[in-house]
Amino acid sequence: MSNDTVFASTKAGELTAFHVSDPNAIWSSVWIFPAGNDKEKPKAIYGTPVVTSDTVYFGAYDNKVYALDRSNGRPRWDAPFETHDPIIGAVILDPASNTLFAASEDGIVYGLDPATGRLKPSWRFDTGSQIWASPLLENGILYVPVMNGKLFAVEASTAHPIWAEPFKASAGLISKPVLADGKLLVGGIDRKLYAINSSTGRAAWSQPLVADNWFWAEPLVAGGVVYAPSLDDRVYAVNLSDGSAAWPQPFKASDPIRARPIIAGGTLVVVDRAGIVFGLDPADGTMKWPAPANLTEQVFADLVMLGERILISAHGGALFTVDPATGAFNPVVTR
Amino acid sequence: MDRLLRRPQQTSGAPSRPGSSNVMMIVIAGIVLAIIIAINAGYDPWNALFINPLINFLILFNNIFFHNFGIAIILFTIFMRMVTMPLTIRQFQSTRALSAIQPRMQEIQKKYKDPKRRQEETMKLYQEAGINPLGCLVPMVIQFPIWIALYRALRIMVGGTPESLVQLSQRLYPWSYLRGSVPLEQHFLWLNLGHPDTTFVLPVFVGVTTYLQQKMTTTTPTTPEQRQQQQMMNWMMPLFFVWITLAVPSGLGLYWFVSNVTAVMVGYMVMGRRIDWRQLSPFAVPAPAPAARAPRPERESQPRREREAEIVDDSGIESEATPLEAERKTHARRRRGKRKNR
Numbered sequence: 192m193s194n195d196t197v198f199a200s201t202k203a204g205e206l207t208a209f210h211v212s213d214p215n216a217i218w219s220s221v222w223i224f225p226a227g228n229d230k231e232k233p234k235a236i237y238g239t240p241v242v243t244s245d246t247v248y249f250g251a252y253d254n255k256v257y258a259l260d261r262s263n264g265r266p267r268w269d270a271p272f273e274t275h276d277p278i279i280g281a282v283i284l285d286p287a288s289n290t291l292f293a294a295s296e297d298g299i300v301y302g303l304d305p306a307t308g309r310l311k312p313s314w315r316f317d318t319g320s321q322i323w324a325s326p327l328l329e330n331g332i333l334y335v336p337v338m339n340g341k342l343f344a345v346e347a348s349t350a351h352p353i354w355a356e357p358f359k360a361s362a363g364l365i366s367k368p369v370l371a372d373g374k375l376l377v378g379g380i381d382r383k384l385y386a387i388n389s390s391t392g393r394a395a396w397s398q399p400l401v402a403d404n405w406f407w408a409e410p411l412v413a414g415g416v417v418y419a420p421s422l423d424d425r426v427y428a429v430n431l432s433d434g435s436a437a438w439p440q441p442f443k444a445s446d447p448i449r450a451r452p453i454i455a456g457g458t459l460v461v462v463d464r465a466g467i468v469f470g471l472d473p474a475d476g477t478m479k480w481p482a483p484a485n486l487t488e489q490v491f492a493d494l495v496m497l498g499e500r501i502l503i504s505a506h507g508g509a510l511f512t513v514d515p516a517t518g519a520f521n522p523v524v525t526r
Numbered sequence: 527m528d529r530l531l532r533r534p535q536q537t538s539g540a541p542s543r544p545g546s547s548n549v550m551m552i553v554i555a556g557i558v559l560a561i562i563i564a565i566n567a568g569y570d571p572w573n574a575l576f577i578n579p580l581i582n583f584l585i586l587f588n589n590i591f592f593h594n595f596g597i598a599i600i601l602f603t604i605f606m607r608m609v610t611m612p613l614t615i616r617q618f619q620s621t622r623a624l625s626a627i628q629p630r631m632q633e634i635q636k637k638y639k640d641p642k643r644r645q646e647e648t649m650k651l652y653q654e655a656g657i658n659p660l661g662c663l664v665p666m667v668i669q670f671p672i673w674i675a676l677y678r679a680l681r682i683m684v685g686g687t688p689e690s691l692v693q694l695s696q697r698l699y700p701w702s703y704l705r706g707s708v709p710l711e712q713h714f715l716w717l718n719l720g721h722p723d724t725t726f727v728l729p730v731f732v733g734v735t736t737y738l739q740q741k742m743t744t745t746t747p748t749t750p751e752q753r754q755q756q757q758m759m760n761w762m763m764p765l766f767f768v769w770i771t772l773a774v775p776s777g778l779g780l781y782w783f784v785s786n787v788t789a790v791m792v793g794y795m796v797m798g799r800r801i802d803w804r805q806l807s808p809f810a811v812p813a814p815a816p817a818a819r820a821p822r823p824e825r826e827s828q829p830r831r832e833r834e835a836e837i838v839d840d841s842g843i844e845s846e847a848t849p850l851e852a853e854r855k856t857h858a859r860r861r862r863g864k865r866k867n868r
Contacts, residue, residue, distance in 0.1 A: 237688055252687070276718075279688060321709060323688070338709060362706035380695070381706060405695050405705075422695045449692055464692065491688060506689070 196221065196261075197497070198247055199504055200236035206249065208264060209525060214497050214512050218525045222264030224257075233257065238281030238325060239493065241291075248291055248305070250278030256293045256301075258308055268308035274301065280325030280367070287331060288348040290314060294322040300335055302350060316350045318343060325367040325409075327375075334389075336364030336377050342385075344392060354392030360385060365405060367451075371412040372431055376419070378406020384419045384427070386434060396434035400427055409451040409493065411459075413473065418459060420448035426461050428476055438476035444469060451493040453501060455515035460501055462490045468503070470518050480518035486511050576675040578697045581683060585704050593707065595684070596714025599777055600784050606672065607788040614789060618742070618796040623657050673785075677778060684777035686712060686720025712777075719777035726772075728779045733768035735786030740764070742793040 197209045197218070205225070209218040225232055233251030240249040246267055247259045255271035256278065274295035283292040290311060291303040298321055302314025320339035327334040332353055335343045340360040344353040362381035369376045374395045375387040383399040384406045400406075404423035411418040416437045419427045424444045428437040446465035453460050458479050459471040466486035470479045488505035495502050500512040503520075510523035560575055587605075588598035607614065630651055638644040652658070682693050691709060698705050712720040716727070723729060740763055771779040 235687065277686070323691075323709070361702070363709070380708060381702065403700070407692070407695075422692060447692055447696060449688070491692070 196242075197502070197510075198240050198242060199508075199510060200240065200249065203508060204232035204234045204236065204251065204253075206236055206240065206247070206259070206264070207525075208247075208261075211497070214500055214502075214523075215521060218510075218523055220525060224259055224264040226264070234277075237279045241282055241284045243284065246305070248282050248284060250280070250282045250293050250295075252277040252279070254278065254295065256282060256291070256303065256308065258291075258305070270308070272301065272303055272308045272310070274299065276321070279323050283326060283328045283333070285328055285331075285333075285347050290347065292326060292328070292333060292347070294324075294326050294335060296321045296323065298322060298337065300326065300333065300345070300350075314350050316343070316345055320363075323363070323365050324377075327368040327370060329370045329389075332389075334368045334370070334375060334377075336366070336368060336379075338363035338365070340364060340379065340381070342368070342375070342377060342387060342392070344389070356392065358385070358387050358392045358394075365407050367409040369410050369412055371417075372415075374431060376410045376412065376417055376431075378408070378410065378419065378421075380405045380407075382406070382421075382423075384410065384417070384429075386417075386431075398434065400429050400434055402427060404447065407449050411452050411454065413454050416473065418452055418473070420444075420450070420452060420461060422447035422449065424448065424463065426452065426459075426471070426476065428473075440476070442469070442471055442476040449491045450503075453494040453496065455496060455501055456499070458515045460494060460513065460515050462486075462494060462503060464489055464491065466490050466505060468513055468518065468520065470515065482518065484513060484518045484520045486520065572675075573697070576671065577679050577682075578699075580675050580679040581694070581697050582699050582704055584679060584683060585698070585707060585710070588710055589703060589707050593711060594714065595710040595712065595719055595777070596717065596780060599680070599714075599719070599780050603781050603784040604788055606676070607785060607792070610672065611792065614792050615796055618793050620657070621742075622796070623655065627651060627655050627657065676781065680778050680781060681775065683710060684712060684720040684775045686718075686775070714780070717776040717780065719780065720775050722772055722774060723776040723779060724772075728776055728783065729768045729771040732771045732779050732782045732786065733764040735783055735790065736767045737761075737764040739786045739789045739793070742790065 195211055197211050198206060199209065200206045205223055207223045208221040210221050211218050233253045233255060235252040236249055237252065238250050240247050242261065245261050247261050247264075248256070250256045254274045254277055256274070257271045258267040259265065260267050272293065274293065274297050276296035278293055278295050280294050284290075284305060285292065289305060291305040292300055293303060294300045298318045300316040300318065300322070302311045302316075303309065304311055316335070318335060318337040318339075318341065320337040320341065322335065322337050324336045326336070328347060331347050333345045333347050335345060337343070340362050342358040342360070342364055344357075345351065346353060360379045360381055360383065362379055364377050364379045364385075366378035370389055373389050375389050376384060377387065378384045382402050382404055384402070385399045386395040387393065388395045400419060402421040402423045402425065404421055406419055406421050408420040410420075412431060415431050417429050417431050419429070421427065424447055425441040426444065426448065427441045429435060430437050442461070444461060444463040445467050446463040448461060448463045450462050452462075454473060457473070459473040460468060461471060462468045466488045468484040468486065470483075471477065472479050486503065486505060488507055488509050488511075490503055490505050492504040492506075497512060499515075501515055503511045503513060505511065510525070511520050512523060513520040557575075560571070584598060584602055587602045588595050591597045591601055631648065634644060634647045634651065638647055682690055682697065686709070694708060698708070710719075712718050716725060717723055737760065740760055767782060771782065
């Protein structure tokens with residue numbers, strides 16, 4: 192989402208730019224990539240695109256990184272940058288070092304020239320394992336969680352590791368990390384949510400938060416509380432300081448939760464895979480809405496704000512807006 | 527294994543003995559009971575009883591065998607083939623038994639024009655030879671759910687997309703030894719097990735082995751129409767599998783390839799020297815109809831097992847004697863008969 196334009200990626204491998212003057216009115220598509228006469232589709236686009244004043248960057252499941260002209264959706268590079276394996280996470284643009292980072296399932300983080308899409312001479316960081324999560328860029332440092340359980344902290348300008356040793360979890364790290372109050376929060380397929388000291392790379396809590404299934408969704412931190420959805424259908428709330436429980440009990444949804452939640456108008460909004468949307472009280476995890484909203488579409492994508500409403504992109508490509516105060520929702524009509 | 531291979535032919539494809547019927551009934555009752563329990567417990571029985579155990583078992587194989595999912599798929603496929611070996615052997619034995627009575631089948635086809643009478647005579651022949659006409663099909667039907675479950679399990683495991691990984695997370699048993707090893711390493715030889723093989727190597731392997739396996743399990747057609755249909759199927763099925771392999775994750779293609787190779791090897795063990803490898807070639811000239819070479823009156827006096835041993839068919843399953851030797855024997859008998867008449 193950027194100004195009055197929404198860029199929505201669908202599993203079918205298309206990226207569409209919608210002009211949105213009123214979220215409740217009909218959305219008109221400005222362009223679709225690839226254009227109708229292009230046979231090759233990028234298979235699927237899982238990562239959130241990066242939008243600048245003139246370019247839209249994204250990585251796709253066809254192993255490639257694309258740069259499109261924001262105004263008309265035409266490719267800006269001579270050819271997309273190609274890695275060896277699919278790109279599942281989002282690409283990251285670092286204006287300070289003028290580098291576009293793409294982390295591929297081939298285990299390598301590539302530093303590209305955003306203007307040409309070519310690999311920067313010294314920027315190639317091999318993690319030694321698959322990368323499924325989106326890396327995090329904060330204060331010139333790139334944090335990269337990988338599937339062998341390691342979390343790397345790499346200087347964005349030089350690709351040199353910051354910590355003496357990478358942090359090591361007992362199994363793959365799969366969620367995008369969040370940095371809050373000097374602590375990195377990252378979830379893994381060992382069913383644990385870790386808090387890591389961002390300057391040392393060591394565990395910040397005495398014990399990680401343990402669930403019954405993977406922590407895949409990016410956690411949300413607000414008011415000193417970490418809201419962490421899990422694939423065990425629950426949302427956990429713990430204090431950022433020490434990892435102690437912030438709610439009497441975790442909130443139980445109806446299906447695994449992959450999408451990052453959002454706080455809007457004092458309501459914690461969570462959507463599960465089955466497309467059921469819950470509006471919770473962030474203080475105790477109780478339902479605020481009279482009933483959850485049932486979109487009847489699978490949802491994996493993170494929630495984003497669109498004005499005062501929440502925009503949800505469903506797996507099949509449908510879009511919905513939800514009122515965070517009541518849970519009323521509308522399917523977006525596009526043309 | 528040896529005991530199974532040496533089992534008298536009469537039992538192959540024959541109706542089950544009372545003992546094995548009881549065992550079969552107990553197994554079926556057990557499966558039905560497990561399905562009822564799973565439904566009552568709120569589980570989807572297909573997933574709870576078949577797919578999820580298979581997924582966890584495959585991951586266990588992966589962890590045991592060097593965390594190499596390609597090797598795990600190969601060994602698991604061989605393991606499953608071993609488990610279902612008695613069924614596969616029965617299938618080959620039934621095929622062989624059906625092939626053995628084809629000359630007499632042809633005679634019935636020629637002799638009786640009335641369909642009802644023809645059917646009666648055919649059933650009588652089956653009964654006489656101790657053959658269950660569904661003997662070839664039953665083992666396949668029993669193995670089919672296993673194959674479908676494996677197919678679905680592999681699709682989930684090597685899907686390689688976030689959606690399939692979320693699905694996988696819901697199916698793993700709460701054992702860190704299993705959970706810690708996903709996502710599985712998808713590279714094996716030149717393949718990415720989660721993606722179709724676009725080099726055409728694996729699809730061609732799958733097509734060739736499907737063809738071989740099919741040729742080994744088809745019986746001799748009794749009419750030209752049947753022969754034409756069978757020839758078409760012999761080509762259509764392998765081509766269909768080539769096409770499917772080009773579209774599905776290559777982990778599945780690997781499974782089909784290994785499964786076919788194992789079946790061909792089992793077929794070799796069952797058929798032994800009876801396989802005429804030249805007849806398996808798609809360019810082979812079909813062997814002449816057995817009835818044309820072996821005159822019925824002379825054979826009537828021979829014991830049935832001997833008669834069956836002389837039969838050659840174009841499915842590649844051959845008698846102890848080669849076609850040339852059979853011809854020589856027939857000529858020799860005719861010559862002897864002529865000398866006696868003089």
